[in-house]
Amino acid sequence: MSTVAHVPGAPAAVPRPARGSARTRVKQDPVTISLIVAVVLILLLLVGMPLAQILAKAFGEEGLSALKRIFTSPVNLRIIRNTVVLGALVGAIGTAVGFLFAYAQARLQFRGKRILHLIALLPIVSPPFAVATAAITLFGRNGIVSKQFLGMPWNIYGLDGLTLVLSLSFFPVAYMNLLGMLRSLDPAMEEAAASLGASKWKIFRTVTLPLLVPGFAASFLLLFVEAIADLANPLVIGGDFTVLASRAYIAITGEYNTAAGSAYSLVLLIPALLVFIVQRYWTGRASTVTVTGKPAGQGKLNTSWKARVPILTGVGIVTALVITIYAAVFIGAFVKILGVNNTFTLDNFTYLLSGIGNDAIIDTTILALIATPIAGILGMLIAWLVVRRLKRGRDLLDFFGMLGLAVPGTVIGIGYAITFNTPLKIGGVTVLPAVAGGGAILGGAIAIVMVFIARSMPAGQRSGIAALQQIDPAIDEAATSLGASGLTTFRTVTLPLIRPAFLTGLSYAFARSMTTLSPIIFITTPHTRIMTSQILSEVDAGRFGNAFAFCTILIVIVMTVLGLINLAVRGNPAVKAPITPAGA
Template sequence: MRRSGWSLLRRRETPLDLPTRIAVALVVLVLGLLIVLPLINILSSAASADGLKVFASMFTSGVNLQIVQNTVVLGVLVGVIGTAIGFLFAYVQVRLDFRGKKLLHLLALLPIVSPPFAVATAVITLFGRSGIVSHELLGLSPTLYGLPGLTIVLSLSFFPAAYMNMLGLLRSLDPSLDEAAASIGASKWRIFRTVTLPMLVPGFASSFLLLFVEAIADLANPLVIGGDFTVLSSRAYIAITGEYNVGAGAAYSIVLLLPALAVFLVQRYWAGRKNVVSVTGKPAGRPDTVTFLPARILLLTGVGLIALLIVTIYATVVLGGFVKILGINNAFDLSHYRYVLSGIGSDAMITTTTLALIATPIAGVLGLVVAWLIVRKLRSGQGALDFLGMLGLAVPGTVLGIGYALTFNSPLGFGNVALLPALAGGGAVFGGAVAIVMVYVIRSSPSGQRAGVASLQQIDMAIDEASASLGASGMTTFRKVTLPLIRPALLAGLTYAFARSMTTLSPIIFITTPQTKIMTSQILSEVDAGRFGNAFAYCTILIVIVMSVIGLLNLFVRDSSVPRGAAGLSSSTTLE
């Protein structure tokens, strides 16, 4: 402990070298351009007459009050249900012994690598008014459009984040706590209620808050399955694209931004103050597994039914691309893939993959550099830089997209001065490609930042000090010493960055142009036109591309000399 104190003292006394100062300046400049400037433009536009009119009517208009209420209700329902599903999967993964654990883990992560509305489209096909299961098999005609459908779809789409969070916490619990409780005669049920659950309270809170923000910020699913159930994200989209009222759209975005930022700040405060799970090393012993047969049957049945639903949904996505009209004319047909693999579809696949591949290393390196500055270099302002770097995750995609449209797709730009209009303008040389890469980078870099911070905090400062004592600069130490040690964190950041870039829609739907075709935008167009077969083919190809590139990233970036357990850092990439 004394050594750590001296290390901290020496760190505070050591001035920043020139390369580190340049790195700080460049990071602040990049983050300011990518996230701060678009937010300033939204605030500026929301302060217009149209925007102020929306603010004035927000708590007096029955329609606007209902929209706010719809948004909050949806967020709460998805937060509760998604967190419960994530905990159930994580608890079964850690506390039960059964065959197929790895397969169950992969199924739980499948929604991460799929487009945001793949689940919605499949659910409509299976359980909608004319669905294969609901109508053809059960003779029912349920109405899934609106709150019921959105709750189901968003819970299934976002529960993997809660699952990864709870999985990490459950694996970190020290089994000796359960053993101590059992030694004084406590039953397993009592141990679960009085020992395990209280230790997981921060994980439950973090997961709920994360899923709440994801649910209220989502735009793709409300457009596909929302029906007449309007939420703030879809209302802002309608104001921009349907009513051509930029001020009103910006105002709705600000109303959406406030709870998202509030939840983000609460989560950061909670993570900083509520350090319930304390691990001083690897947990001693093995977690006590559930052996009570009725409990095992109940837990495995619950997980099995949800896993079966996930398999059915994605089997529908894959099968739907190979038949004429799934559920109506099931004859084998390749016309959907011929359409997708030629013309516009081919252009969209090439463009999307290219832009994601460009953004992925930039986002990974940016996240790690920010983490390195926060943990290793800055004597003051670490919290401010950390908050600035995480804004890309905290700001809803709809808000960010509108901010980019205002900043880079407007002849006025910020302060009535033309600001990089060629980045996203309809007649631009780049056709919006550069702006889309910028969105991908700022949305994905926080994952690498969080993984990098977690990894760097586990590396002794003495290693950096030894390098500095030999005359190496801060940048040389980072490149030759630190970077190889945090390679698993780099892999986690790159993996998440590529998957998120390929599957995102909300922020880029406002800045795509006829010259820049993006797969998620094309899928939405096919769904809106009722061409579900084409949409399913798009989704299948997108999933294959994402999984293939992730496999290649693991092959090229992973270092066999690094313990495999270090890769577990990726579980926290989206949770703080």
């Protein structure tokens, strides 16, 4: 059994089929060829063109001049150093916290595991700066905890605050990755070591930890990229600590210098793509650490107080911090000024629901609901083409489909602002009107939907590939032998079989669309308002009560939709069919 790490939504190379399975490849029909062409064109439109424009601007005359200044100016070199330091700290701390939570869930005996799991996942369904805003209220210069309770005013703005906020925001990614690995490890390895007289600590140090090295590395790399690519939190709590993402944002929105913004984006893009490629190579290898056979069962849970006390203490501290942060968000939405005037009020919600806020809630929810099924279906379609239909170019299509997630949101947003702010013309003929920025059709709504699709589709693609690899290809072949086209086979046979994976992709797509900020902040217009952008405006204006109310409404909407999707899964189980590995 391979213990290669796989982060949910992270890139993973598609395992190549066995030599004998080549005969199971279905002959391409005209409909399938048309689908392949359509998917490639859509990906070019969603991701390829914005990236091409970024590269063109960065390597133009002005862009090269900006690139030269980036690597020669002491100020810019400090910004690069800030970015690397922040990424390394968040990667290390977030991975460590994620491991503590994962180990507690998988290997320790205690009550409340389900509640702990839900608390650990809360940052995933909240706006990107909900934690930052609450942290300022609790631990800022005049914070409730730091100043009023402890009498120790702390300047939370800068590296310290960013590290705290980003670690709390991103550790669930490491938690989910390492939890899956711990649950899939063969307990026979640890049992064999125990039978030879090894202590539990020695087993943990010499057996368990080495098996988890790929997971640690993958989690660190992913959190590193997430941290350096984040824009929302540096804008809220960064202070004078400037990073590449916020510097690119200033270049575009403050200096109106698209060439410089593209140059900063290129510098930010390089490490993100390197990590993406390393992830694909790593997870595409046949095995990093091999354990023969299937797991012999679930290992015994550790009941020793020597192991449970220190681990559960660390988990408890982080859990208490997360609960405190989100309690501040929810309570702050119902009081005048949290920590200053704690009088109960509904004014924050009244303000939001009676003006611009109401428009933002409606616009965001509608656009997310439009993008979600498109992203889900497109992700499943790419997964089906990669696993079932393509013999050549399958890795390239999989790689291209994942770029929407691999490329930092700031880079995607700047690419869209440059590419789609003017009509797209080919040979003097307008093939696509302007869909972003001033004068955009539908007030930029089309560009926002496109960004939502590009950013959320890869998760469905990954879950679809994983599900399809467990379904015997003979099922598809049977439909084809009866005369069904590729599209008919996908719609009537494949999609029902991978329905749970499809709904997982839909859940992620909706949550991601509702909470994203980095890519869409560059293309929002007064005609189309987005909740995350409005929350940022409220925070900048110091109206934290309104921001907390916005965050509360957003979290409730996301949780409601995710709950409905879960009910759909329970109420309509997937079609029962022989789902076995090919050749089994």
